[in-house]
Amino acid sequence: MLKKDLLELCLLQLLEGGDRYGYELLRQLHAAFPDTQESTVYAILRGLCRQGHTEHYRGESSGGPARKYYRLTCAGQVRREELLTQWRMLCAALVQMGVK
């Protein structure tokens, strides 16, 4: 599992919790992975959109202009499950090797 897949899993997991706008997603992931630039996260988010794992719509923001919100699609939920399985297997393998 590459770091890109990990970031992808995090984005899908965040969207599982509800629709979010782009900047919110970028900030949250940048806070969790400070060595990863936000443009990298944005590129992964666009990739997810292109592959049909997420979709976007224009939504109202409080007192500001309309923002682009992202939401998870059915394909995105399947992808999240796949990545989650991979992550669990990786964790199990690491524990087996004594990495805690």
Place this chain on the structure above:
Amino acid sequence: MEPSPYLIRLSRIARWRLPPKEAADVISDYSEIMAIDPRLYEDQCKDYGTPKQAVKQLTTFADYGRWMAVFLVLAACLAAPAAWLLLQFPHFQFELPREALFLPLLLGVILSLVWFRYEGERSRELPIGLVPQLLLLLALGVCVMFLAGICFSPALLELSGTASPGSAGFAVHLLLCGVCALCVLAGMAGLVRARLGDRRWVGVYLLGLTVLLNTLFLLSVLHNMALDIAGDTWWVPYAQRMGLLAAAGVIGTGVALC
């Protein structure tokens, strides 16, 4: 609100590297982000990466490779004939295969029109500066044709025996080389601007290419060592070919502006 320097640079790079629709989408997303998070350019570079890095991550090899191939071919249509001119400086001992001048024109017209029709964007209003540049190139083209008319006229041939043909010829040669340089610069700028903004800038590229090729054609006729100018109508085939080049280029430019 003024766009931030980060957004300005990112927009330029995105329009160059990404297909137009995707570039517009990325610019819109970053505009939204920059509006929420307005910071200094350096701070934004620290978190987002430089604009170039940001766009590079979004670039797909196939899309960018296709554009680069088209750009190189179109640029070569302009640069290769000009390079031919430069390589022969100052003697011009080589004979230019004049029919070969139709190849870059046809390639330039067809490829640029097809590519920018599908991969270009067109704004509602005419881009600022487009008409003056087209008029300037058109004026240069008319001057070249006028000069060709003077060179082809039998009166001038008679005059050249009494006037100073050496210095006049050198002046005409320099003038035509200057026209060629101007056409290459204008054409390249038109090509780049067609990608970065309105596709109708390709009209400047096509008109630049047309004037360049016509100028080269005239130069090659002036340096012609063939002994086919004995008859009165020696110039007719040359004038016909120059007219054909000009007509094809002007029609192409007209289509590009639609």
